[in-house]
Amino acid sequence: MRLELERRPRIAWWAELGAPLIALAMTVVIGAILFAALGHPPLRALHAYFIEPLSEIWSLHELTIKAAPLIIIAVGLSVCFRSNNWNIGAEGQFVLGAIFASALPILWPSAAGAWVLPAMLLLGMLGGALWAAIPALLKNRFGTNEILVSLMLVYVAGLFLDWLVRGPFRNPEGYNFPESRNFGADAILPEIISTGIYGGRANYGIVVALIVAVIVWFMLARTLRGFEITITGASPRAARFAGFDSKRTTLFAFLFCGALAGLAGTVEVTGAIGQLRPSISPGYGFTAIIVAFLGRLNPLAIVVAGFVLALSYLGGEATQISLGLTDEITRVFQGVLLFAVLASDTLIRYRVRLTRPHYAAKETAR
Amino acid sequence: MKRLATSLAVLLLAAGTAAAQDKTKACFIYVGPIGDFGWSYQHEQGRLQVEEELGDQVETAYLESVPEGADAERAIERFARSGCDIIFTTSFGYMDATNKVAGRFPDVKFEHATGYKREHPNVSTYNSKxxxxxxxxxxxxxxxxxxxxxxxxxxxxxxxxxxxxxxxxxxxxxxxxxxxxxxxxxxxxxxxxxxxxxxxxxxxxxxxxxxxxxxxxxxxxxxxxxxxxxxxxxxxxxxxxxxxxxxxxxxDWGPYYVERVKAVIDGTWEQSDTWHGFAEGxxxxxxxxxxxxxxxxxxxxxxxxxxxxxxxxxxxxxxxxxxxxxxxxxxxxxxxxxxxxxxxxxxxxxxxxx
Amino acid sequence: MIEAILLSVITAATPLLIAAMGELVAERSGVLNLGVEGMMVVGAVAAFAVAKETGSPYAGILAAALIGALMAALFAILTVWFVTNQVATGLALTLFGLGVAGMIGEAYVGFPGVSLGAVAIPVLSDLPIVGRVLFDQDPLFYFSILLTAGVAWFLFYSRAGLRLRAVGDRPEAAHALGLHVNRVRTLAVLFGGVCAGIAGAQLTLVYTPQWVENITAGRGWIALALVVFASWRPFRVLAGAYLFGAVTIAQFHVQAIGVNVPSQLLSALPYLATILVLVLIASNRRFTRVNTPAALGQPFVPDR
CATH class of the missing domain: 3.40.50.2300 (Response regulator)
Known part of the structure; x- marks a missing residue:
């Protein structure tokens, strides 16, 4: 027996929509089995994991804090991935964005006024874009592999941040602890509803994320630039015939992607953290890759996917408290979810057939 | 079917919380895995000592490997909301997060290890010599x-x-x-x-x-x-x-933890800055x-x-x-x-x- | 003292070398597996657990190889047969591996492990200086050297190696010649998994005989970088692994002597060097054609 794939001529809309849902369902089933194997009643555990974090207002606020950076990065990645540019260094671009943005309140602590925050957001986008420009330019000029260059730069970015917060950016009043001073009020992303029964920590990061998602969706679906990106990724030959310059597209995609990752980094440090620390991301840049695929590279679907992944973080914490389960369960879930998404993606793009060897041999010989 | 399952689970949970109502709840946040056999492990030993010595009077919970920064604040807040009466945050990097959450939950007592900020009357700090x-x-x-x-x-x-x-x-x-x-x-x-x-x-x-x-x-x-x-x-x-x-x-954090949780039970808890050594054990x-x-x-x-x-x-x-x-x-x-x-x-x- | 320093460099380099050698074979067949870190960490915990339960470090190595292969099989099924995106699947494998290893390992934290002792090779180990450094080592060190030589021979002097490279360079042409592209790729990925698993075993049986979460600490990613750094040539991987190992150890010696260099700069050097090498090999077209698997990262679906 062997597996054979046959490309489907076209994909029905319901398959397109159903695939991620099937993947999600598969993950939940595998999760239930996993919980049972660990000796916990699966329903209670699934409830703690997936429902409990959604049942309280404050927890919903926390969900948006977690989802915002994931959505912003993943929306940017959709542009890169659609144009066949494999940027897996969003984590590094996130960090550089945060560094650029933080430089303002750290080096100039007395800066005040309404202009500070917008300036930081712009600086953050600039930092991310510059970091992303490196793999793009190297790819265009020398033909280097962008996957590997962008990945290497993640480590360099992390070490650079580490050096900064232990050296030049360290809080002078912080007893030598490796962290920057706390940002002033004007350098903090405000909370949406901070008091009252609907109050919580959610900040305007999620609003930024939603706006970005809608803009990018519009760009990809309705503009020539979006067409250029999609066509370059799907069929480079056709793109050349249409007169699109693939190098320009590569540079654009990387800069765009990097700017958004940098924006996400800025949202994180100005919102949830409020200072620069040796480690500012629990792997958002990598998790966002899962988000991008779960959202099938569609910016609007990515919004939903971002919330799902954010829930996986909160759920991991909830099960740790109520069931005493290890926090590792989060990573297992995320891995399984991505496996399921990728596999179901194949199932809708291809017809999968099991064939007998002799038949296959004949096929090959033909 | 699914709805039925959900409501069943909710019932179960509700029953669980009701039974635990009259106990004092002490919660701990660790920066590393409890199996590091070092810092977090020792705090965990302290928590176990609280359970052992105060028995039925207390209920405890912990979160391990909580990163310092954005996640810490959420973890502390989650504890504060889940009915903890006293929360021990056991790493220096939790300092700002502890104080921020303490401001929002004046009825919950907070104990921050190795820090120096006590911005609210319900925050104490402690360390050892x-x-x-x-x-x-x-x-x-x-x-x-x-x-x-x-x-x-x-x-x-x-x-x-x-x-x-x-x-x-x-x-x-x-x-x-x-x-x-x-x-x-x-x-x-x-x-x-x-x-x-x-x-x-x-x-x-x-x-x-x-x-x-x-x-x-x-x-x-x-x-x-x-x-x-x-x-x-x-x-x-x-x-x-x-x-x-x-x-x-x-x-040996045990003696301090037992003393502080006891103080909460007796209603005698007060803000303090503790720096104990050999003499106090x-x-x-x-x-x-x-x-x-x-x-x-x-x-x-x-x-x-x-x-x-x-x-x-x-x-x-x-x-x-x-x-x-x-x-x-x-x-x-x-x-x-x-x-x-x-x-x-x-x-x-x-x-x-x- | 030189001897002792060389010993610690070797210990630091060996896991990188073994994991990178496995990845090199997989990449030469055209499959980019970013899940090295995940396979390695699962191998590490399996080796620790089995060695502890059975008392035999060799049983631990075997278990690590097996579970590494199992993880790789998952990857192969998805990427080779289900043509899923290799980058995303590799990342999923890493996340999954880190999570699974943490869960299995929970029960083993805080216990001293079984150490894989040194095995001296008679006569040779009595040679001055090199004797102790090269011939009085743990078996995994010998394995790593033999592995390097074996892979080099296989790739460039054996028929099967030629086929494997053909599959990685021009899968369509290889397919037309009657080679089973996907079968070759599956085997290459499995080999990568076995190596990553054994590299993990080195961490918990030789490097630091204990289990803690995230014990790999990014070494799987460094192994990936090494393969590129070495431009897909086995003996350059060997040199690269020792260079990485030397940099790791050097930063502590530099400090102990009392020189103040930002340790982050030293730690970043290998990554920057890798980027530089990427640029150098990519800008030399003839070199690229000879060494880079042209179809790296591209799934193969036979056209019918």
Whole structure:
């Protein structure tokens, strides 16, 4: 027996929509089995994991804090991935964005006024874009592999941040602890509803994320630039015939992607953290890759996917408290979810057939 | 079907919470895995002691491996909302998050380890005088070492660590005024690979005793492999070096945790800033092993002297690294000076990473 | 002292070398597996657990190899047969592996492990200096050297190696010649998994005989970088692994002597060097054609 794939001529809309849902369902089933194997009643555990974090207002606020950076990065990645540019260094671009943005309140602590925050957001986008420009330019000029260059730069970015917060950016009043001073009020992303029964920590990061998602969706679906990106990724030959310059597209995609990752980094440090620390991301840049695929590279679907992944973080914490389960369960879930998404993606793009060897041999010989 | 299952689960949960209502709930947040066999492990031992001693009166919960930063605030808030009466946040990096959440939950008591900010009346801070133990192991090192050199694996140049280095050298030089200390910074609290590499580098540089202010047992194992001696950190690590460990500075948070949780039960909890040492039982030494009896006896004498207050490691004359006077003859360091210590004393080579 | 330093460099380099050698074979067949870190960490915990339960470090190595292969099989099924995106699947494998290893390992934290002792090779180990460094080592060190030589021979002097490279360079042409592209790729990925698993075993049996979460600490990613750094040539991987190992150890020696260099700069050097090498090999077209698997990262679906 062997597996054979046959490309489907076209994909029905319901398959397109159903695939991620099937993947999600598969993950939940595998999760239930996993919980049972660990000796916990699966329903209670699934409830703690997936429902409990959604049942309280404050927890919903926390969900948006977690989802915002994931959505912003993943929306940017959709542009890169659609144009066949494999940027897996969003984590590094996130960090550089945060560094650029933080430089303002750290080096100039007395800066005040309404202009500070917008300036930081712009600086953050600039930092991310510059970091992303490196793999793009190297790819265009020398033909280097962008996957590997962008990945290497993640480590360099992390070490650079580490050096900064232990050296030049360290809080002078912080007893030598490796962290920057706390940002002033004007350098903090405000909370949406901070008091009252609907109050919580959610900040305007999620609003930024939603706006970005809608803009990018519009760009990809309705503009020539979006067409250029999609066509370059799907069929480079056709793109050349249409007169699109693939190098320009590569540079654009990387800069765009990097700017958004940098924006996400800025949202994180100005919102949830409020200072620069040796480690500012629990792997958002990598998790966002899962988000991008779960959202099938569609910016609007990515919004939903971002919330799902954010829930996986909160759920991991909830099960740790109520069931005493290890926090590792989060990573297992995320891995399984991505496996399921990728596999179901194949199932809708291809017809999968099991064939007998002799038949296959004949096929090959033909 | 699904809805039925959900409501069933909700019922179960509700029943669970109702039963727990009249107990006092103590919650703990750890920065590392409880299995690090160092810092977080010892806090977990403290939590277990609370459960054991206060039995039915309490209920406890913990979250492990909570990153400092954005996630810490959510974790603390989750505890505050889930009915915890007192929350222990056990890493310096939780300082701002603890104070922020404390402002929002005035009825919940917060206890932050090793920090200095108490912005609300419901926040206390606590720490232990580990430097007392460092002084003792410094003495032992100087007695036992044949090369007259010890290696120090350090994490971050914060006052806590710098204080430990200084105390160690004071102890060593009280025995051997020529004693040398080699320091390596690994920039991590817990990274067995790096700690092992640092340990090897130090041993290759000619030291025959290792001590560390990081949390893994890797340096102990390296010392065992190379036939050197080492001091355990945070917990008794004799299992990792039966012929290697001289003693260990053991963090015993149990008594403090029991006292504070009890205070909540009795309604006598008040804000405080606690810095306890040998005398109160917060710092203890593991059995003195792998050393001559007279060295062990002398070490015990030192512990007793510090415990009774007859000996204070930071007593003048002590000069700073550059030779300027810090403490005059007989002058004792004040707690405030020790808490913010950011300089080496005379006799340490190399500069403090800035 | 030189001897002792060389010993610690070797210990630091060996896991990188073994894992990178496995990845090199997989990449030469055209499959980019970013899940090295995940396979390695699962191997590490399996080796620790089995060695502890059975008392035999060799049983631990075997278990690590098996579970590494199992993880790789998952990857192969998805990427080779289900043509899923290799980058994303590799990342999923890493996340999954880190999570699974943490869960299995929970029960084993805080216990001293079984150490794989040194095995001296008679006569040779009595040679001055090199004797102790090269011939009085743990078996995994010998394995890593033999592995390097074996892979080099296989790739460039054996028929099967030629086929494997053909599959990685021009899968369509290889398919037309009657080679089973996907079968070759599956085997290459499995080999990568076995190596990553054994590399993990080195961490918990030799490097630091204990289990803690995230014990790999990014070494799987460094192994990936090494393969590129070495431009897909086995003996350059060997040199690269020792260079990485030397940099790791050097930063502590530099400190112990009392010199103040930002340790982050030293740690970043290998990554920057890798980027530089990427640029150099990519800008030399003839070199690229000879060494880079042209179809790296591209799934192969036979056209019918």
């Amino acid at each position: 580990f430097y007392q133990g460092r002084y003792v192991i410094g003495q032992i090192a100087a007695e036992v070492s044949e090369t007259g050199q010890a290696g120090y694996i350090a994490s971050f140049p914060i006052p806590e660590v710098v204080r430990g280095i200084n105390a160690f050298l004071l102890g060593a030089r009280s025995v051997d005024p020529e004693f040398e200390l080699k320091i390596v910074w690994v920039n991590s609290w817990f990274d067995p690979g790096r700690e092992a590499d640092a340990a090897k580098a130090l041993l290759d540089q000619g030291v025959d005793i290792l001590t560390q202010h990081t949390d893994s047992t890797a340096p102990m194992q390296v010392a065992a492999e190379r036939g050197a001696h080492a001091f355990g950190q945070a917990s008794d690590q004799i299992a990792f070096g039966p012929e290697t460990q001289l003693t260990a500075i053991v963090d 917060n710092v203890a030494m593991a059995p003195f092993t792998n050393m001559p009896d007279e060295v062990a006896a002398k070490a015990q004498e030192t512990v007793d002297a510090i415990s009774s207050g007859a000996l204070e490691p930071f007593t003048g004359p002590i000069n700073k690294q550059d030779g300027t006077e810090w403490l005059a003859d007989g002058q004792k360091a004040e707690d405030g000076e020790l808490l913010g210590m950011n300089f080496y004393i005379e006799g340490i080579d190399g500069s403090l990473p800035q």
